[in-house]
Every structure is written in C-alpha cells, then in structure tokens.
Amino acid sequence: MTTEPLAASALFHPCDAGQFEFETTAELEELTEIIGQRRALEAVHFGVGMRREGYNLYVMGPSGMGKHTLIERFLGEKAAARPTPPDWVYVNNFDQPHKPRSLRLPAGQGRRLREDMEHFIEELTGSIPAAFEGDEYRTHIQGIEDELKERQEHAFNELSEEAAKHDIKLFRTPSGFAFAPMRDGEVVGPDEFAKWPREAQQHTEEIVANLQEKLQRVIQQIPVWRREVRDRIKALNREVTMSVVGHLIDELKQRYTDLPDVTAYLDAVRQDVVDNVKDFLKGEESENIPGQPQESDPRVLHRYKVNVVVDHSTTEGAPVTYLDNPTYLNLVGRAEHLAQYGALVTDFTLLKPGAFHEASGGYLILDAHKLLTQVYAWEGLKRALYSNEIRIESLEKMLSLVSTVSLEPEPIPLDVKVVILGDRFIYYLLHAYDPDFAELFKVAADFEGHIDRTRESQALYARLIATLAKKEQMRPFDRGAIARVIEHGARLVEDSEKLTTHMRSIADTLREADYWAGEAGRDTVTAEDIQTAIDHYVYRSSRVREQIQEAIQRNTIYIETEGAEVGQINGLSVLAMGQYAFGQPSRITATVHIGEGHVVDIEREVEMGGPIHSKGVLILSSFLASRYAQDHPLSLSASLVFEQSYGGVDGDSASLAELCALISALSGIPIKQSFAMTGSVDQHGKVQPIGGVNEKIEGFFDVCRARGLNGEQGVLIPASNVKHLMLRSDIVEAAGQGQFHVYPVENVDQAISLLTGKAAGERDEEGNYPEDTLNALVQNRLTEMSLVRQTFADQAKDKPKDDEGGIKLDEPS
Incomplete structure (x- = not known):
C-alpha cells in the first residue's frame, strides 16, 4: 500500500x-449588493x-462580517419609504405637577409649539x-x-346719628370705638356721670348697651364687606388677565385646531395663568394687587415651557438609530436634576429622551454584547417591547431603593x-436561558462566513474590492492585486x-497594501503590495x-527531523495568539506493557487535556481492541503524552499520530522522524x-528548512x-523541487506504512x-x-493462600 x-x-x-477584463478597479x-448573504438578506x-409583535x-455572525453596514444600509432604504413618525413633547400637568403629560404632534410641530409657548x-x-x-x-x-x-362710613354715621338722638356720642379711641353720655353738647366724664x-x-x-350691640354687628360685617371686595378684585384681576391671555x-x-390634546393643554395654560397672575408681575406690583397671595415660585414661568423629547422636523422617512452605549437610561430616557440650595430638584423640562x-x-x-453587559438594559428592553410604551423611570425607583x-x-x-x-x-445562550427572547426576537438572520469560489464570485469579489477602494479613497488595484486578494481570501477561510x-480582514489588507504602494511611490496597488501587507x-x-x-x-524543545524512533512521532498543533495562528510541531511518545487493556492519556490524568482530546484517545483505544483483540483479551497498558507540553491540549487532530506511535511501540518498528502528522481517526x-x-x-x-531540507x-x-x-x-516551491512532501492518507494503514517504510498488511480470508x-x-505482540x-x-x-486469601510467598532459603 503506497501513497x-x-x-x-x-x-x-x-x-x-x-x-479579469479590467486593468484596475477604477x-x-x-x-x-452584498455577496454571499442571500439567506441573511431574505431573513x-x-x-x-413583518409588522407583527415579536418579529x-x-x-448573528462573527464580528467583522459587515453586519452593521449591511443592516444600516438595508434599513435606510426601507425607512426612506415609510412615513415620518410624530413629534412628542412633555408639558406641565397643572393638576399633578409630578406627572408630566405627553403630547403627540405631527413631525416638526413639536418645535413649533415650543417656540409658540416661548413667545407666549x-x-x-x-x-x-x-x-x-x-x-x-x-x-x-x-x-x-x-x-x-x-x-363703612355710612354704617358708622348711622350708628353715630342714632346715638346722638339719645345724647350719646360715638368716638374712636386708640383701641377701637367707645360711647359716652352727653349733656348740653358736652361729654360727661365718669365722675360727673356717677x-x-x-x-x-x-x-x-x-341705651349704650343697645348701641354697643349694633356697633358689634357693624364691626362683624366689615370682614364680610372686605371679603366681597377681595372677591370683586379677584374677579376684576381674572377679567383683566383674561382680556390679555384670552x-x-x-x-x-x-x-x-386639529390636535385636541394640544388645545386642551392650552385651555389649561389659560386657566393657570388666570389663577397665578401674580407670577407675571414684579414684586412691588404683585404686593399692590389686592386679593393675590404673595408666595411665588422663582421658576414658575418655567411651567409653561414645552420640552420637545422627539423632534422629527429634519427627519425624512422613518428614523434608523444605532445606540453605541445601550445603558438602561440611554434606552428609556432619564430625568436629570439641578442643584439648588444644597438639594437636587427636577421638573418636566429636565426629562431627556432615550x-x-x-x-x-x-x-x-443594538449590539448584543454591549446590551447584555449593561445593568438592567436587557430587562428594560424587554419591558418596553412587551408593553409597547416608553416609561421614563429611574433605576432607583424601579428597584424600590428610594421612597421620595x-x-x-406619562408613558409614550x-x-x-x-x-x-x-x-x-x-x-x-439567550434561547436556552431566557424564554422571553424567543417571544420577542422571532427572526434570526444568520450571516455566512464564506462563499463558493467560482468565476462569477471572483468577479463580484473584484467589484467588492473596487467599492471598498473608492469608499475609502484608496489607490486603484490592478488585476494582479485582485487575484492575490482572492487567494488570501481563500487562505483566510x-x-x-x-x-x-x-x-x-479583507478591508484591513487593502488599507495596508495601499499604504505600502504609497511607500513604494506607486499610483496603483499591485500583487507585490498585497504580499507586502x-x-x-x-x-x-x-x-x-x-x-x-x-x-x-537550540534543542530546548526536542523535535527530531532525521532518523527513526520507536514509539515516537511528530504531531502538529495550532496556536492562536489573538487573530494570528501558527503551527507548532510537538513530540508525541507512546509506551506499552502488559496490563488490562487501558490506554492512559497522561494529559488527561494531569488535567491538561481537554474533553475532545480525551475522546480521541478513547477512540484509538477502541480501534486497537476491535482490530487486534477480537479473539483474546487486550492485555496491554499504554501511555501517551505530548512531551514538553506545558499548557492545555485539546482537539482530536493528534489522535492519528498517537495511534501510529502506539502501533510503533507495539510492533517495535521505528517511525521516521523526518515526517510529521496531523489528522483524527475513527x-x-x-x-x-x-x-x-x-x-x-x-x-x-x-523547522526542517532551518535545519536544511534533505528531500x-x-x-x-x-x-x-x-x-x-x-x-x-516557499513550501510550494520546495515541493516542486522534491525537497519537501505533503502526503494525503485515508486510513491508518496508509499512514503507518509511510511512516515506517513497512507494509501494514491486510487480513486474508482466515483473518x-x-x-x-x-x-x-x-x-x-498483543x-x-x-x-x-x-x-x-x-x-x-496455584500459589498457596494465606489466611486472608492472599498469595503466600515462598520463604527465602
């Protein structure tokens, strides 16, 4: 079996x-359009x-996919065709000032109402x-x-005339009124009266007692007359004020006229001005108005202002808002405070929108990670979406931490x-742990991480690069540069x-290549600049x-690239440092001895191996048993280890190498150290x-190049x-010259034969x-x-047993 x-x-x-039929991207x-994201775009x-609740x-997709740009552009196009939403303002509630009213107005009318009230x-x-x-x-x-x-004078004159008829005189004293008898037109003193x-x-x-009763009735009538006068003055004040404000x-x-809530508010303003006319007068003038209480709030004229919280006077279509810092207050709004005389005060004019x-x-x-890391922002979002209203409320009150x-x-x-x-x-994670998430976010748009590399997609890629270059005012890219970027795009995926x-990643490469083209004094970015970047x-x-x-x-880390060793092989792993990943060879060794069929994963035993790596070791153990121990027990104990491994090990890409090391240790046939291996095995x-x-x-x-390639x-x-x-x-060039080789293997027999130079062998009909x-x-061996x-x-x-059932050892002679 050769490979x-x-x-x-x-x-x-x-x-x-x-x-490509062009010379440069210019x-x-x-x-x-967005290439390769048809599924996400349809979602x-x-x-x-879908204008239904919960949709x-x-x-979703990795950061850097261009999700934000795509969504913002798509929503911008949709928003342009939708009607502009109304303005919203907060005004004073004259009956309950701590509960400001919200008013809805057509777009642009909120600012107009504010200006009208300021002029008013x-x-x-x-x-x-x-x-x-x-x-x-x-x-x-x-x-x-x-x-x-x-x-008053008429009442006192009548009483005085009546007293005079009885020779009684009514006169004023420092303490009030008094009666005294008269004789011959002269007041009689106490001594003479006696x-x-x-x-x-x-x-x-x-007669005096009767007159005093009448005097008392007159005096008691005076406050009533004064109250009537005050009421008449108040009515006059209202009439004068109404003539001005009406x-x-x-x-x-x-x-x-077409906004009933606004006209109702204006009626309330008129009534409040009439009731509080003193607030529009200077101190002395206010004091001179009879019937007016003298207490006055220095910010009372503030009460007639209009706080525009939503202003769409310059908005065309529907708004598209991106919130970079989605805190609870930035979402739902807040009430700001002013420091006055050592205390914090607030009113409806200090309400700020979210x-x-x-x-x-x-x-x-919104950004999911930013949203979930802000205290109560997620709960505030869900609450607003469920209730379909915006309620400005402080966190302290929501959590019942304050009682002031x-x-x-009023919610909007x-x-x-x-x-x-x-x-x-x-x-x-949200789907698994928050049942509300599935109710509120029923549509998932999943972005693809790659597209098929075809002639058509490569042409679209070229146009994409041209779009990025023009958007960021880069130099044009020539055909060679485009081809190199496409090759780099395939490598990245x-x-x-x-x-x-x-x-x-692509945009960063383009920007850096544009920089190096400038450093080289070129007007066009070439493949050389892409490679330099x-x-x-x-x-x-x-x-x-x-x-x-x-x-x-320096042989601080032992990696053999020549000779052959039993039970030792070069495995390959990848280390990721931020966005940069690189390969590192690792020496894997295996030892075997008689035992009970266990393969010990030393990495797992010391808790340095991850679960996937441990799974790979268990799979190769199963392979050994199923292939070589069907007719008898698997009577070996083996150990596997990544030598000089001082960090965690995970993944099953070394399981093929570990299996080959075990086969080498069992067979006694050495493995060529000029080879390295990667791959998992079933x-x-x-x-x-x-x-x-x-x-x-x-x-x-x-590693091999540094020591010298030997073919x-x-x-x-x-x-x-x-x-x-x-x-x-450089690897492609070395392979073309026969100095370095890459071997594809499909099974463990191909791999071990290549590593040892010895045929693996296949079972005959008799097994x-x-x-x-x-x-x-x-x-x-097994x-x-x-x-x-x-x-x-x-x-x-056969050994004799001692009293406790153990084997009795022979006594030394």
Missing part, C-alpha cells in the same frame, strides 16, 4: 489574473416587513404688568375700595423594530474552494512563533479531516484536507495478517501479552 506525495500544484490554488462599477427582508431581528410667555410677561399698571385698572380698584370705605340719679344712669347704660390663547388654538424615543416609528440597532416623590411622566407609545447584532453563542466574507502583518504578529522556532533549533481506522492544516504544515516546514521530510495529512490547502509559496507486516507484528498475562494469572491461582 504518493501531492504535486506542487495541489498545494496552492492560484487565481488567474487573466480572467474601471469597475461599485457593488450595490432581514422578512423581519423588517424583531437578531442578526414673553408676551404675557410684558402685557400683564402693563394691564395692571394702567389707569383703567387702578380706577376700578379705587372705585371698589372707595365703595368699601363708603359702606353723680347722676340712679335711674338716669340705668337708662343711659341700657386672545393669545385663542390665536394659538387656531394653529392647533434611544426608544428617537427610534419609535422606525428601527433601533419623583417624576412620573412605542412602535419600533429592534435589530440586535451579535454572535451565534449569545443567540443560542482555510478552503481553496471558498472565499471569506469576513470583510474586516500580508508579510508585514505576519511579522508584526509572529514574535511568539519565532521564539518557539528558536527554542526548537474507530475503524479511517482518517478524518482537521482544521488549521496550512498552519500545521508550515510550522513543521519552518525526505514531509507531512502526512488527511486526504479530505487536500481541498483546504493554500500553502505559502490472519501476512508475516512480517506491521499488523502481524502488532497482532503477535497475543503474546495476553498469553503472558494468562500464565501469570494461572500461576497466581
């Missing part, structure tokens, strides 16, 4: 620049068009004082006050399509038959790789594909990975392997182990 190395042409699948039209189209979108306040602050300072008002007030004085006859005194005292309000109402306010009637784009009186703004209806951008892990759709990126990222290579060359010995095949081959090639070195890979090969040009083949040697183990077991049975 031939791959031809150099199979190691790299170039892009023919001659297929000749190409810009690409208006987005459906989700946006919000979750757009300015008019009142000038017109009302002028009205109360006028002669007509003062004449009315004087008339009312004179009437009061006249009534000399009067007793009957005359009693008669006079009875026509102003009527003019405003004429502008908003992203829901801005996006209502249109679309809101705060604003309770919410009509929004939410689009969340995130990766697949978060999507499935690790498949020669596919092209990556990870636009960030790739090489410099690798160089910037390869410090750790170079240190590992140096450690191998229970039947079939080799399965793995990831990172390019990096793994390049990692071993770099015998090479790498064994699964045959199913051949289509993934997009190797570096036996040909003599002097690898499988026969392994079969015989049979021998089983017999030896059985012999020891029989001897143990």
Whole structure:
C-alpha cells in the first residue's frame, strides 16, 4: 500500500489574473449588493416587513462580517419609504405637577409649539404688568375700595346719628370705638356721670348697651364687606388677565385646531395663568394687587415651557438609530436634576429622551454584547417591547431603593423594530436561558462566513474590492492585486474552494497594501503590495512563533527531523495568539506493557487535556481492541503524552499520530522522524479531516528548512484536507523541487506504512495478517501479552493462600 506525495500544484490554488477584463478597479462599477448573504438578506427582508409583535431581528455572525453596514444600509432604504413618525413633547400637568403629560404632534410641530409657548410667555410677561399698571385698572380698584370705605362710613354715621338722638356720642379711641353720655353738647366724664340719679344712669347704660350691640354687628360685617371686595378684585384681576391671555390663547388654538390634546393643554395654560397672575408681575406690583397671595415660585414661568423629547422636523422617512452605549437610561430616557440650595430638584423640562424615543416609528440597532453587559438594559428592553410604551423611570425607583416623590411622566407609545447584532453563542445562550427572547426576537438572520469560489464570485469579489477602494479613497488595484486578494481570501477561510466574507480582514489588507504602494511611490496597488501587507502583518504578529522556532533549533524543545524512533512521532498543533495562528510541531511518545487493556492519556490524568482530546484517545483505544483483540483479551497498558507540553491540549487532530506511535511501540518498528502528522481517526481506522492544516504544515516546514531540507521530510495529512490547502509559496516551491512532501492518507494503514517504510498488511480470508507486516507484528505482540498475562494469572491461582486469601510467598532459603 503506497501513497504518493501531492504535486506542487495541489498545494496552492492560484487565481488567474487573466480572467479579469479590467486593468484596475477604477474601471469597475461599485457593488450595490452584498455577496454571499442571500439567506441573511431574505431573513432581514422578512423581519423588517413583518409588522407583527415579536418579529424583531437578531442578526448573528462573527464580528467583522459587515453586519452593521449591511443592516444600516438595508434599513435606510426601507425607512426612506415609510412615513415620518410624530413629534412628542412633555408639558406641565397643572393638576399633578409630578406627572408630566405627553403630547403627540405631527413631525416638526413639536418645535413649533415650543417656540409658540416661548413667545407666549414673553408676551404675557410684558402685557400683564402693563394691564395692571394702567389707569383703567387702578380706577376700578379705587372705585371698589372707595365703595368699601363708603359702606363703612355710612354704617358708622348711622350708628353715630342714632346715638346722638339719645345724647350719646360715638368716638374712636386708640383701641377701637367707645360711647359716652352727653349733656348740653358736652361729654360727661365718669365722675360727673356717677353723680347722676340712679335711674338716669340705668337708662343711659341700657341705651349704650343697645348701641354697643349694633356697633358689634357693624364691626362683624366689615370682614364680610372686605371679603366681597377681595372677591370683586379677584374677579376684576381674572377679567383683566383674561382680556390679555384670552386672545393669545385663542390665536394659538387656531394653529392647533386639529390636535385636541394640544388645545386642551392650552385651555389649561389659560386657566393657570388666570389663577397665578401674580407670577407675571414684579414684586412691588404683585404686593399692590389686592386679593393675590404673595408666595411665588422663582421658576414658575418655567411651567409653561414645552420640552420637545422627539423632534422629527429634519427627519425624512422613518428614523434608523444605532445606540453605541445601550445603558438602561440611554434606552428609556432619564430625568436629570439641578442643584439648588444644597438639594437636587427636577421638573418636566429636565426629562431627556432615550434611544426608544428617537427610534419609535422606525428601527433601533443594538449590539448584543454591549446590551447584555449593561445593568438592567436587557430587562428594560424587554419591558418596553412587551408593553409597547416608553416609561421614563429611574433605576432607583424601579428597584424600590428610594421612597421620595419623583417624576412620573406619562408613558409614550412605542412602535419600533429592534435589530440586535451579535454572535451565534449569545443567540443560542439567550434561547436556552431566557424564554422571553424567543417571544420577542422571532427572526434570526444568520450571516455566512464564506462563499463558493467560482468565476462569477471572483468577479463580484473584484467589484467588492473596487467599492471598498473608492469608499475609502484608496489607490486603484490592478488585476494582479485582485487575484492575490482572492487567494488570501481563500487562505483566510482555510478552503481553496471558498472565499471569506469576513470583510474586516479583507478591508484591513487593502488599507495596508495601499499604504505600502504609497511607500513604494506607486499610483496603483499591485500583487507585490498585497504580499507586502500580508508579510508585514505576519511579522508584526509572529514574535511568539519565532521564539518557539528558536527554542526548537537550540534543542530546548526536542523535535527530531532525521532518523527513526520507536514509539515516537511528530504531531502538529495550532496556536492562536489573538487573530494570528501558527503551527507548532510537538513530540508525541507512546509506551506499552502488559496490563488490562487501558490506554492512559497522561494529559488527561494531569488535567491538561481537554474533553475532545480525551475522546480521541478513547477512540484509538477502541480501534486497537476491535482490530487486534477480537479473539483474546487486550492485555496491554499504554501511555501517551505530548512531551514538553506545558499548557492545555485539546482537539482530536493528534489522535492519528498517537495511534501510529502506539502501533510503533507495539510492533517495535521505528517511525521516521523526518515526517510529521496531523489528522483524527475513527474507530475503524479511517482518517478524518482537521482544521488549521496550512498552519500545521508550515510550522513543521519552518523547522526542517532551518535545519536544511534533505528531500525526505514531509507531512502526512488527511486526504479530505487536500481541498483546504493554500500553502505559502516557499513550501510550494520546495515541493516542486522534491525537497519537501505533503502526503494525503485515508486510513491508518496508509499512514503507518509511510511512516515506517513497512507494509501494514491486510487480513486474508482466515483473518490472519501476512508475516512480517506491521499488523502481524502488532497482532503477535498483543497475543503474546495476553498469553503472558494468562500464565501469570494461572500461576497466581496455584500459589498457596494465606489466611486472608492472599498469595503466600515462598520463604527465602
């Protein structure tokens, strides 16, 4: 069973620049469509068009796929054809100031209402004082006050005349009013009154008592008269105020006749102005107005302002809003505070909108990771979508952490399509742990990570590159540069038959190539500039790789590339450092001895091996038992280890190498150390594909090249990975010259035969392997182990037992 190395042409699948009919990308039209995302686009189209509750979108795919750009552009096109949503304003609630009212107005009318009310306040602050300072008002007030004085004087005059008829005088004293008897027109003093006859005194005292009762009734009537005067003055004040404010309000109402809520609010404003006219007057003027309470709020004129929280005066179509920092307050809005006299105060004018306010009637784009890392932002989002309203409420109040009186703004209806951008892990995590997620986000748009590499897709790729170049004002790219970018796109997706759709990586390469073209003084970006950009990126990222290579060359890390060893093989692994991944060879060793059929994974025993690696070891153990121990017990114990491994090991791509090392240890046939191997194996010995095949081959090639290529070195890979090969040009060149080889293998027999130079051997009709083949040697070794183990077991049975049932050992002579 022989395996031939791959031809150099199979190691790299170039892009023919001659297929393009243009010289540079300057000749190409810009690409208006998104290539390779038909499934995602159809999902987005459906989700946006479905105007039912719960049909919000979750757009998933790795970061850098261009999801945000696609969604924003798509929603922008849809939003342009939709009607512009209304404006929303908050106004004072004169009955309950802590519960501001929300008013809906047509787009652009919110700002107009605010300006109208500002002008209204300015008019009142000038017109009302002028009205109360006028002669007509003062004449009315004087008339009312004179009437009061006249009534009082008339009452006292009547009482005084009645007293005079009885020779009694009514006169004022510092403490009030008093009556005194008179004789011959003169007031009688107390001493003289005491000399009067007793009957005359009693008669006079009875008359005075009667007069005092009448005086008391007059005095009691005075507050009533004053109250009547105040009421008349208040009525006059209302009349004067209404004469000023009435026509102003009527003019405003004429502008908003088709908005009942606004006209109702204006009526409330008119009534409040009438009730609080003092707030429009200066201090002295206010004090001079009878019947007006003197308390005044310094911010009272603030109450008539209009707080525009949603302004669509400049919006065309529906809004498309992206919230970069999706905190709870940034989503639902907040009430800000001002510091006054050591205390924090707020009112409806300090209500600030959130992203829901801005996006209502249109679309809101959020990042899943940012959203879920903000406290209560996810809960706030769900609450708003379930209730279909925006309720501005502080977190402290929502969590019942404070009990002070705060604003309770009237909620605003919410009509929004939410689009969340995130990766697949978060999507499935939310589906598994949050039952509300499936109810609110019923549409998933899944972005493809790659597209088929065909002649048509390569032409579209060229137009995509042209679009990016023109958008970012780069130099034109020539045909060779386009071909190299396409080759790089296939390498990024690790498949020669596919092209990556990870636009960030492609765009970064284009930008860096444009820079190097400028450094070289070229007006056009060439394939050389693309390669320079790739090489410099690798160089910037390869410090750790170079240190590992140096450690191998200095024999700090033992890797053999010549000779042959029993039970030892070069495995291949991939290390990922950020966005840069590179291959590293690892020495894998196996030892065997008589035992109970266990293969010990040392990595797992010390908890350095992951579950997938442990699974691979268990699979190869099953393969050994099913192939070589069907007629007798598997009587070996074996151990496998990655030598000089000081970090975690996971993945099953080394299971084929571990199996070959075990076969070598069992058969005693050495493995050529000039080979390295990667691939997983199933229970039947079939080799399965793995990831990172390019990096793994390049990692071993770099070790061999540093020590000198001898034409015998090479790498064994699964045959199913051949289509993934997009190797570096130096490896392709070495393979073309016969200095380095890449062998595709389909099963463990092909692999072990190539590694040892000895035929594996196939079973004959009787189930036996040909003599002097690898499988026969392994079969015989395992049979021998089983017999030896059985012999020891029989001897143990014949040994005398001690009192506790153990074997009694012979006494030394």
